[in-house]
Amino acid sequence: MTVLSTWLLLDFDEGLPKRLYQWGDQPDPFRLFDETELAGYSAQSPLLVRAEHNPRLLRAFNDEPDDWPGLLLVTPHPTALLLLHLRHILIIRFAGQRKGVLRYYSPRTASYFFSAQSGELATWFGPIQQLSWHGGTWRDEAEDTLGFHTMTNPEAPDWRPEANRQAFHIGSEHAEALQRQQAERFLYQWWSKNPVPSFNQAWNWLEEGRRFGLVSSEALNNYLDARCAHPDSNLPADPPPTNEMERLEYLTTHLWQSVKDKERYS
Numbered sequence: 001m002t003v004l005s006t007w008l009l010l011d012f013d014e015g016l017p018k019r020l021y022q023w024g025d026q027p028d029p030f031r032l033f034d035e036t037e038l039a040g041y042s043a044q045s046p047l048l049v050r051a052e053h054n055p056r057l058l059r060a061f062n063d064e065p066d067d068w069p070g071l072l073l074v075t076p077h078p079t080a081l082l083l084l085h086l087r088h089i090l091i092i093r094f095a096g097q098r099k100g101v102l103r104y105y106s107p108r109t110a111s112y113f114f115s116a117q118s119g120e121l122a123t124w125f126g127p128i129q130q131l132s133w134h135g136g137t138w139r140d141e142a143e144d145t146l147g148f149h150t151m152t153n154p155e156a157p158d159w160r161p162e163a164n165r166q167a168f169h170i171g172s173e174h175a176e177a178l179q180r181q182q183a184e185r186f187l188y189q190w191w192s193k194n195p196v197p198s199f200n201q202a203w204n205w206l207e208e209g210r211r212f213g214l215v216s217s218e219a220l221n222n223y224l225d226a227r228c229a230h231p232d233s234n235l236p237a238d239p240p241p242t243n244e245m246e247r248l249e250y251l252t253t254h255l256w257q258s259v260k261d262k263e264r265y266s
Helices: 016-023 039-044 055-063 079-088 107-113 121-125 138-142 172-191 199-211 217-229 244-265
Strands: 005-010 047-050 070-075 091-093 099-101 130-135 147-152
Touching (some): 005 079, 016 047, 016 055, 047 079, 055 070, 070 107, 107 130, 107 172, 138 172, 138 199, 172 199, 172 217, 217 244
Antiparallel strands (some): 005 047, 070 130, 130 147
16 A cells, blocks of 8 residues: 655745744754755755644644645655655756746745646656645735645656656746746736736736837836726727837827827717
8 A cells, every 4th residue: 555645845934944843743854955956045945844743734834824835745755756856846947058946836836837737747746646735826816816726646656756867848838837927926016006907907908018019027017007097098009110118108108199089079
């Protein structure tokens, strides 16, 4: 009979080590960044803790998840293999030679990355048979729909580490999910300060700005401000192919003029 073990992978904050020893019975945490390219940042590493050895900590994670951001992992594999995989997927490669750190242990990132409809998920899960977290996307935050999420990987019992481990490459669906995370984070920061009808409406305005060729944070912020001030204005045809700030000026002038024209003929 396969024996399953349950683990908490907790995102770092300054008070985490102290709270672990207050709530845990046998915390003995593993630092995720140890023995990786991030070993120099080990003092700020997420911590992996055996959940069944720390029932009070597990209850706290379930009852007050906002105080314990991270992941709940279930695996049929030994600790050493779980750690090997969790450390392996920390460093990822994008198109070309670009490398980055995948903060999959963050509930926010998990809500985008592990929810992407990709045939590669079993590869990313590796020895993890069940993965749970509390949280959601930036859109979920705006719409007050944060909650618990659980995903399963039926291929976990048959998983074996590759003999020649290479850095994981991000596929198109996962890349799009991470790009959406960045875009929704940017929009949430703007939306939380502006009384627009809904986050979805604000997202539509952001997409408009992008279609018009606006890419910088400054230009998109200004376009969102203009759309918020003139939500019912007609949109122009594609603006002329000038530089970004001239394009923005053309768009905001058009929105303002559209309102004036409606007032004139109403």
